[in-house]
Amino acid sequence: MSEEKVYPVPPAFAAKAHINETQYRDMYQRSIDDPDGFWGQQAEAFISWYKPWDKVLDWDFNEPRIEWFGGAELNASYNCIDRHLDTRGDQTAIVWEGDDPAQDKCITYNELHREVCSFSNVLKKRGVRKGDRVCIYMPMIPEAAYAMLACARIGAVHSVVFGGFSAESIKDRILDSDCRVVITADEGVRGGKAVALKAHTDKALEGCPDVHTVVVVRRTGGHIQWHEERDVWLHEIAATVDANCEPEHMSAEDPLFILYTSGSTGKPKGVLHTTGGYLLYAAMTHQYVFDYQDGETYWCTADVGWITGHTYIVYGPLANGAKTLMFEGIPTWPDASRFWQVCDKHQVTTFYTAPTAIRALMREGEGPVKKTSRSSLRLLGTVGEPINPEAWEWYYHVVGDGRCPIVDTWWQTETGGHMITPLPGAIATKPGSATVPFFGVAPALVDNEGKLLEGEAEGNLVITRPWPAMMRTVYGDHKRFKETYFSTYPGMYFSGDGARRDKDGYYWITGRVDDVLNVSGHRLGTAELESALVLHDAVAEAAVVGYPHDIKGQGIYAYVTLVKGIEPTDALKTELIKLVRNEIGPIATIDVLQWAPALPKTRSGKIMRRILRKIAANEIDSLGDTSTLADPGVVDELLANRAHQ
Numbered sequence: 001m002s003e004e005k006v007y008p009v010p011p012a013f014a015a016k017a018h019i020n021e022t023q024y025r026d027m028y029q030r031s032i033d034d035p036d037g038f039w040g041q042q043a044e045a046f047i048s049w050y051k052p053w054d055k056v057l058d059w060d061f062n063e064p065r066i067e068w069f070g071g072a073e074l075n076a077s078y079n080c081i082d083r084h085l086d087t088r089g090d091q092t093a094i095v096w097e098g099d100d101p102a103q104d105k106c107i108t109y110n111e112l113h114r115e116v117c118s119f120s121n122v123l124k125k126r127g128v129r130k131g132d133r134v135c136i137y138m139p140m141i142p143e144a145a146y147a148m149l150a151c152a153r154i155g156a157v158h159s160v161v162f163g164g165f166s167a168e169s170i171k172d173r174i175l176d177s178d179c180r181v182v183i184t185a186d187e188g189v190r191g192g193k194a195v196a197l198k199a200h201t202d203k204a205l206e207g208c209p210d211v212h213t214v215v216v217v218r219r220t221g222g223h224i225q226w227h228e229e230r231d232v233w234l235h236e237i238a239a240t241v242d243a244n245c246e247p248e249h250m251s252a253e254d255p256l257f258i259l260y261t262s263g264s265t266g267k268p269k270g271v272l273h274t275t276g277g278y279l280l281y282a283a284m285t286h287q288y289v290f291d292y293q294d295g296e297t298y299w300c301t302a303d304v305g306w307i308t309g310h311t312y313i314v315y316g317p318l319a320n321g322a323k324t325l326m327f328e329g330i331p332t333w334p335d336a337s338r339f340w341q342v343c344d345k346h347q348v349t350t351f352y353t354a355p356t357a358i359r360a361l362m363r364e365g366e367g368p369v370k371k372t373s374r375s376s377l378r379l380l381g382t383v384g385e386p387i388n389p390e391a392w393e394w395y396y397h398v399v400g401d402g403r404c405p406i407v408d409t410w411w412q413t414e415t416g417g418h419m420i421t422p423l424p425g426a427i428a429t430k431p432g433s434a435t436v437p438f439f440g441v442a443p444a445l446v447d448n449e450g451k452l453l454e455g456e457a458e459g460n461l462v463i464t465r466p467w468p469a470m471m472r473t474v475y476g477d478h479k480r481f482k483e484t485y486f487s488t489y490p491g492m493y494f495s496g497d498g499a500r501r502d503k504d505g506y507y508w509i510t511g512r513v514d515d516v517l518n519v520s521g522h523r524l525g526t527a528e529l530e531s532a533l534v535l536h537d538a539v540a541e542a543a544v545v546g547y548p549h550d551i552k553g554q555g556i557y558a559y560v561t562l563v564k565g566i567e568p569t570d571a572l573k574t575e576l577i578k579l580v581r582n583e584i585g586p587i588a589t590i591d592v593l594q595w596a597p598a599l600p601k602t603r604s605g606k607i608m609r610r611i612l613r614k615i616a617a618n619e620i621d622s623l624g625d626t627s628t629l630a631d632p633g634v635v636d637e638l639l640a641n642r643a644h645q
C-alpha cells in the first residue's frame, strides 16, 4: 500500500468549527468512559422532551435488546418544527429545487408547521392512529417531508418506499408491515421525464386488499386512474380539516419509522428505528459532522426514500432548525453543471453526495464544474460506498477548489446516522478513508473466527456497544434481527463490511463481505436478484455476483442456467433483464448476463461464489482452489463462455 496523502484541517476552518481536535478527543473519550453522562448531556442540549428519562441506556447484545432514554417522552415533529417557531418561524426550513431549473420555492418553518398540521389531520380523518403504519411512495417534493413529519406528529410509523421501486416491491413492503394507507403523487418528474407513481401504486394495491386509502398529491396533473372509494386528493381533503394538530406524546422507544433494506438472504427486511435515540443522533451528527452553522444552506442530494434522505434531508437538519435543500432532479439534467448551478443559485454551503455521482460527473471533465462559481461552498461530503482516491481528489480540487474539507461518512440504514467519519474541524483526512468513529461509536475488527484484531489490521467491521440511532429490530421478525446482526460474532453488531485500520487508527472500508451488492450506492441482495430471475419458466438456476464498475462502484453480473432443452438467445437475455427490473426496479438492471450450462458447486451443493466473482472481475489467473468442486470442469466451461463487460 503506497503511503497515503494526508490533508490537514484548514486552521481557519478549525477556528470556527463546533468541534476542534482537542474537543473531539476529550468528548470521544468521555462518550466511551461515561456513556450515560455523555448522552444524557447531549440529549438535553439537542432535544426538547415532554418528560425526562429514567435511564439513559439499557442493553444486551445477546438478546438483543437496546433501549435508550427509557421512560422519556417527546415528539419528533415537535422537535423539527414547533420548537423553532418562536425564534425562526419566518426562516426557510426547506429550499425546494425542481427538476426544471425554473421551478423552486422556499418553505418557512411557519409554513412547514401549517402543512404538517394539515397533513396530520388528513391522516387522522382517514382513520390513521398512533402505531399504525403508513406507506409513503413519493417523488422528491416537499409533500414527502410533510407526510413523514405528519406521521411522526400523530405517532404513526412511516415506511417510505423509494420512488424508483417497482409495483412488486411496493406490494411486498406494504404487506410486510401491514400498511393500510398509502401516500403518493400522480407522477414524479426526473430528468424531464415523468415517473408513473400512482400507476405503480394502483398495480401494487391489486395485491393489498387491506389498503383503504390512497392520499394523492398533485405534482404534474398527468392522467391517472381513480378509485373513488379509495383515492383522495390531498388538496381536496386538506381543505376540509382543522389547521392545527397537537403533537402526540411518544415514548422514546416508540417506533418512528420502518425502512426496508436488502440483506444477503431473503426479501428486504424492515429496519425499525425508534424516536428518542434516533432523533438525538440525527441532530447531533448533522450539527457536528457537517459543522452546521446558523443561517447556512445545507444540501444532501439523496432521495428521501433512502436512510440518507430520512436522517440528513429531513430529521437531522430540521431538528437543528437548519435550512435543508431538497432536489427533485438528477445531476446531469439539463446538463452536467446542474449540481453546481444549484449551489450557486441557493448559495449552498455544505454539499453531500454519493461517490457514484462524483465519478459520473468526473467523466464529463472539469468544464461543467469550472463554469460555475461554487464560492459559497465550505464543506463537501460523501456517503454510500467507498470513494476511490482519484474521485476524492477530483472532488476536493475541482469541485471544492482545494478549499473545502471532505467528510467521507461510513454508515448504514441500520445505524441510522454517521458512524465512522471525520469531524471537519477536528480530523485530518486521507483520500479514501472514512477516518475515525463518531462520539460513542466503538468499532472493532475481528477475523473470521471472531477474534478481536489489535492495531494495524484488516478484518470484519463490528461495533461492540450500542449507539442511540441503531435499529431496534427487524419489523415483525426479531429472530432475523438477532441472526443477521448479532450471531456471526456473538455479543457484537456485525456490519457486513470489511475494513482496514491503519497505523493512525484510521478506518478504510473495503466493502461488503457478505452477499450484498452496492450498485451506485444502492444496496441489493444477490438472493433477491436470483429469486427474480428464477421466476422465469426458462430459468433453472441463477447466481448473481458483483464486479468492479468504473461509475457504479459495483455492477451486477448474473450467471443463468436454462431449463434443459431451452436455447439461449439474445431475446431471452433481454427478457430476463427486463423481468428483474420489473420485479425490483431500474436500480436492479443487470449489467452482464452470462449463460452458464452449470454453476460451480461444492459436493454439498453450495454455489462457490468466490469463483463466480473472480470470473466476473476478470481475475481469471487467481481463481484459487477449485479442487473441492463437485465438477471442476464447470469452471472451464464458464471461462470459455465469458460474457463481455
Ligand code: WT7
Binding pocket: 261, 306, 307, 308, 382, 383, 384, 385, 386, 387, 408, 409, 410, 411, 412, 413, 414, 434, 495, 496, 497, 509, 511, 512, 518, 521, 522, 523
Ligand atoms: C452500506 C450501507 C449510509 C447511507 C447510504 C447507504 C456502504 C456506506 C460508505 C462509505 C464505504 C460505505 C457500506 C455499508 N457504505 N457509506 N462512506 N464508505 N462504504 O446505506 O444502503 O444501508 O448501505 O453502504 O458497504 O454497509 P445502505
